[in-house]
Amino acid sequence: MKKVKIYVTLKESILDPQGSAVKGSLEKIGYGEVADVRIGKYLEVTIADTDRDVDTIVKEMCEKVLTNTVIENYRYEIEEA
Amino acid sequence: MKFAVLVFPGSNCDVDMYHAIKDELGEEVEYVWHSETSLDGFDGVLVPGGFSYGDYLRCGAMANQSNIMTALKEFAAAGKPVLGVCNGFQILTEAGLLPGALLRNKNLKFMCRTVTLNVENNNTLFTNQYAAGEQIEIPIAHGEGNYYCDEETLASLQANNQIVFTYDNNPNGSLQNIAGIINEQGNVLGMMPHPERAANEIVGGADGLKLFTSIVKQWREQHVNN
Numbered sequence: 001m002k003k004v005k006i007y008v009t010l011k012e013s014i015l016d017p018q019g020s021a022v023k024g025s026l027e028k029i030g031y032g033e034v035a036d037v038r039i040g041k042y043l044e045v046t047i048a049d050t051d052r053d054v055d056t057i058v059k060e061m062c063e064k065v066l067t068n069t070v071i072e073n074y075r076y077e078i079e080e081a
Numbered sequence: 082m083k084f085a086v087l088v089f090p091g092s093n094c095d096v097d098m099y100h101a102i103k104d105e106l107g108e109e110v111e112y113v114w115h116s117e118t119s120l121d122g123f124d125g126v127l128v129p130g131g132f133s134y135g136d137y138l139r140c141g142a143m144a145n146q147s148n149i150m151t152a153l154k155e156f157a158a159a160g161k162p163v164l165g166v167c168n169g170f171q172i173l174t175e176a177g178l179l180p181g182a183l184l185r186n187k188n189l190k191f192m193c194r195t196v197t198l199n200v201e202n203n204n205t206l207f208t209n210q211y212a213a214g215e216q217i218e219i220p221i222a223h224g225e226g227n228y229y230c231d232e233e234t235l236a237s238l239q240a241n242n243q244i245v246f247t248y249d250n251n252p253n254g255s256l257q258n259i260a261g262i263i264n265e266q267g268n269v270l271g272m273m274p275h276p277e278r279a280a281n282e283i284v285g286g287a288d289g290l291k292l293f294t295s296i297v298k299q300w301r302e303q304h305v306n307n
C-alpha cells in the first residue's frame with residue numbers, strides 16, 4: 001500500500017479572491033505581516049499494491065481528473081502506508 | 082430537428098432546457114442520462130446548467146468522466162451542434178471541447194440576475210437570428226463564471242472571432258468580459274448566461290429563444306429539401 005499526498009495549487013497567474021479575502025481577515029485581527037494567502041487543495045489517495053508504476057498512475061490521475069492544468073499546478077509525495 | 086438534453090446527477094436546468102425546445106421551439110427533445118453511451122439519432126446536444134456531482138473537486142470535473150462524454154466528443158468532432166450552458170459550459174471546458182476554464186467569481190458571490198449581453202459574433206449557427214452587436218437580456222445564475230484562458234488562447238479566440246457573447250457590465254471578473262465562446266470549428270458553444278430561461282415573455286423575456294431558432298434554421302437549411 002502507498003499513501004499519496006497530492007497538493008493542488010492555483011497557477012501564479014490566476015487571481016485567488018478567496019485567498020485575498022482570508023488575507024484581509026488575517027490583517028484585520030492583527031497579522032499585518034501577512035503578505036499573501038493562496039488557497040489550494042490537499043488530497044490523500046491510498047493505492048493498493050499493484051504491478052503498475054505508482055508514479056506513472058498518480059501523474060495520469062492528476063492530469064486526467066484531479067487537477068485542471070489550465071489553471072492549477074500539482075505536486076505529490078508517495079509514502080509507504 | 083431532434084435534441085438531446087444530457088442529465089447528470091445534480092443537473093437542475095435540464096427541465097427548463099427541455100421546455101424551451103419542446104414547448105417554445107416546437108422541436109423534438111429527449112433526456113439522455115449520463116450513463117448512456119450513444120447519441121445516435123440526435124441532431125443537437127444541450128448540456129444544461131446545475132451542479133453536476135455537487136461541483137465536487139471542480140465544477141464539471143466529475144461529469145467529464147461520465148460514459149456519455151465519449152459519445153459527446155465524437156458528436157462534436159462530427160461537426161454537429163453542441164450547446165453548454167452554465168455548468169454545461171464548465172463541463173465542456175473540462176472536457177477540452179472548449180479552451181480555458183471557469184474560475185470563482187471575482188467578488189466571491191453567487192450572481193443571480195438578468196444581465197445585458199452583446200452579440201459579438203452573429204455569424205455562427207447559434208446566433209444567426211441576432212443582429213450584429215445586438216444587446217440581449219439573459220439571466221445568469223452562477224458562482225464560478227469567471228472565464229479565464231492564457232494570453233495565447235485569448236489571442237486565438239480573438240483572431241478567429243470565437244468570442245460570441247460579452248457582458249455589457251461584467252458581473253464576475255471574466256477575461257475581456259467574455260460570457261460565451263465557440264470552438265474553432267464553430268459547432269460547440271459554451272456560455273454562462275441561460276438562454277433557456279429567457280424563452281418566453283411570460284418569464285420576463287424571450288431574447289434567448291433566437292439562439293435556439295438559429296440552431297434550427299441552420300440545420301433545416303442543411304438537411305431539409307424544400
